[in-house]
Amino acid sequence: MQPKISEGQDESKIKAELEVLFQNGWKLKEEQILEKTYYFKTYTKVLDLHTCIGVGSKSKNHHSKMITEIGSLAVYWTTHKPGGLSAKDTFMARYCDDQAKLIGTVDQSEAQKCGPRPYSQI
Numbered sequence: 001m002q003p004k005i006s007e008g009q010d011e012s013k014i015k016a017e018l019e020v021l022f023q024n025g026w027k028l029k030e031e032q033i034l035e036k037t038y039y040f041k042t043y044t045k046v047l048d049l050h051t052c053i054g055v056g057s058k059s060k061n062h063h064s065k066m067i068t069e070i071g072s073l074a075v076y077w078t079t080h081k082p083g084g085l086s087a088k089d090t091f092m093a094r095y096c097d098d099q100a101k102l103i104g105t106v107d108q109s110e111a112q113k114c115g116p117r118p119y120s121q122i
């Protein structure tokens, strides 16, 4: 799938930045959404990254969708107007990687898990 770059952006610069992000685990979803899931040993670390991303988002006025689970945080970046991926998305994706590294991620297999019963049975 080819990424859709927002109008008015330096397309070759964004594409080069996207290549680096893909090497670091980011994936394209529906050609204009960047997504990555980070895994942590504790729920506290999940919340720490959520807060860090929230604080960074406020200063850049660029906000992600985030899905918080007990041992993971899924992050999604896109630009609404003009629609596509922009320098703000690549900047914030890199910021997320930097913050996650400082907090300390783990492999999915080592992430904090729920008890033996799924939520639906509690």
Ligand SMILES: C[C@H](O)[C@H](O)[C@H]1CNC2=NC(N)=NC(=O)C2=N1
Residues within 6 Å of the ligand: 061, 062, 063, 064, 077, 078, 079, 080, 081
């Ligand atoms: C008016 C305000 O600046 C815009 O709605 C901003 C806010 N945060 C945003 N966040 C993201 N991820 N994409 C946007 O296009 C966007 N637009």
